[in-house]
Amino acid sequence: MPALINGKTLATRLREELGQQVSRLRERHGITPGLAVILVGEDPASQVYVRNKATQACEAGMASFESRLANRVTQAELLELIKRLNRDPRVHGILVQLPLPSQVSQAQVIRAIAPDKDIDGFHPLNVGLMATGNPSLVPCTPLACLLLLKHQLGELSGRHAVVLGRSNIVGKPLASLLLREHCTVTVAHSRTDNLAALCRQADILVAAMGRPGLVRGDWIKPGATVIDVGINRVAEEGRTRLVGDVDFASASQVAGAITPVPGGVGPMTIACLLLNTLHAACRQHGVPVPDDILSRAWGDAATSPA
Numbered sequence: 351m352p353a354l355i356n357g358k359t360l361a362t363r364l365r366e367e368l369g370q371q372v373s374r375l376r377e378r379h380g381i382t383p384g385l386a387v388i389l390v391g392e393d394p395a396s397q398v399y400v401r402n403k404a405t406q407a408c409e410a411g412m413a414s415f416e417s418r419l420a421n422r423v424t425q426a427e428l429l430e431l432i433k434r435l436n437r438d439p440r441v442h443g444i445l446v447q448l449p450l451p452s453q454v455s456q457a458q459v460i461r462a463i464a465p466d467k468d469i470d471g472f473h474p475l476n477v478g479l480m481a482t483g484n485p486s487l488v489p490c491t492p493l494a495c496l497l498l499l500k501h502q503l504g505e506l507s508g509r510h511a512v513v514l515g516r517s518n519i520v521g522k523p524l525a526s527l528l529l530r531e532h533c534t535v536t537v538a539h540s541r542t543d544n545l546a547a548l549c550r551q552a553d554i555l556v557a558a559m560g561r562p563g564l565v566r567g568d569w570i571k572p573g574a575t576v577i578d579v580g581i582n583r584v585a586e587e588g589r590t591r592l593v594g595d596v597d598f599a600s601a602s603q604v605a606g607a608i609t610p611v612p613g614g615v616g617p618m619t620i621a622c623l624l625l626n627t628l629h630a631a632c633r634q635h636g637v638p639v640p641d642d643i644l645s646r647a648w649g650d651a652a653t654s655p656a
C-alpha cells in the first residue's frame with residue numbers, strides 16, 4: 351500500500367502552531383491577525399467553506415469578520431465593501447468566496463482588494479510577483495499542494511511534475527510554484543493529447559480538473575506521488591459522496607504516496623489561508639514573519655515559500 355498523505359492531520363498540526371504564533375504576536379506586538387470573508391448568495395457549498403474558514407480562524411486566535419451579501423448585490427456595493435475592508439486596520443486579509451453572481455465582474459473584484467491583504471493571492475500584482483519568483487502572497491490551494499509535496503518528498507528539484515488543469519486558481523499558480531522548486535513541469539488541459547501516456551511520465555502527478563475519478567491506476571508511474579485536488583460531489587445509492595479526480599482504489603495500487611479525498615488537499619487549503627493571514631498581518635506591521643512555522647508544526651525541513 352502507498353503512503354497516505356494525511357492532509358487532515360498535517361493541517362491540524364499546522365493550525366496549532368499558527369495558534370501559538372498568533373498568541374506570541376499578540377503578546378509581543380499587540381497585533382491580532384484579522385481575516386475578512388465575503389460571501390455573496392446562498393450556495394450551500396460556499397456557506398460551508400466560509401463557516402469552516404471563520405471557525406478555524408477564530409480557533410487559531412485570529413479575528414474573523416464575515417460579510418454576507420444577497421445574490422442580487424451590485425458590483426458597486428461589493429466594491430464599496432472591499433474599499434472599507436482595505437481601509438480597516440483590524441483586517442489583514444480579505445477573501446471573497448468564489449463563484450460570484452454573473453452581474454459582478456470577478457476580475458474587477460479581485461483587482462479591488464489591496465494586494466497586501468490579498469490572502470488568496472489572486473491579485474495580478476501577486477500573480478506577477480509569484481511568476482517572477484519574488485516574495486508574494488501565494489494562492490492557498492497550490493500552496494497546500496506544494497507543502498504536502500515537500501513534506502512527503504523533501505527536495506523536489508529535478509522531478510517531473512505533471513499538473514492536470516490550467517485554471518488561474520490551481521493549475522497555473524501551482525506550475526509556477528513547482529518551477530520555483532526546480533521541477534520540470536508539464537501542464538495539461540482539456541485539449542491535451544494522450545493524457546494517460548503523459549501522466550505515466552510523472553514523478554509527481556497533481557490532478558485539478560473537476561473530473562471525478564478520471565485518473566486511474568494505469569495512468570500512474572509506479573512509485574509516483576499523487577496529489578488529488580479535485581472535489582466532486584457524486585450521487586451514489588441515493589446519497590451524495592465526495593470524490594477526487596483520481597480513482598483512489600486503482601491509483602493506490604501503483605502510487606508511492608497519495609492524498610485522499612476528503613482529508614487531503616482540502617483541509618490544508620484552509621490552514622494555508624490562515625498561514626497567509628498571519629504573513630499578511632506581520633508584513634503590514636513590519637514584524638518579521640516567523641520562518642520556522644512548518645518545521646515546528648511538522649518537525650521536518652519544509653519551508654514556507656510565501
Ligand code: NDP
Binds near residue numbers: 514519521558619
Ligand atoms: P476549473 O474548472 O477552473 O479548471 C479545470 C481545468 O481542468 C481546466 O484547465 C480544464 O482544461 C482541465 N480539464 C477539464 N477536463 C479535463 C480533461 N478531461 N482532461 C484534461 N484536462 C481537463 O477548475 P478549478 O481549477 O477551479 O478546480 C479543479 C478541481 O479542484 C475541482 O474539482 C475543484 O472543486 C477542486 N478544487 C479543490 C480545492 C481544494 O481546496 N481542495 C480548491 C479549488 C478547487 P481547459 O482549460 O482546457 O478547459
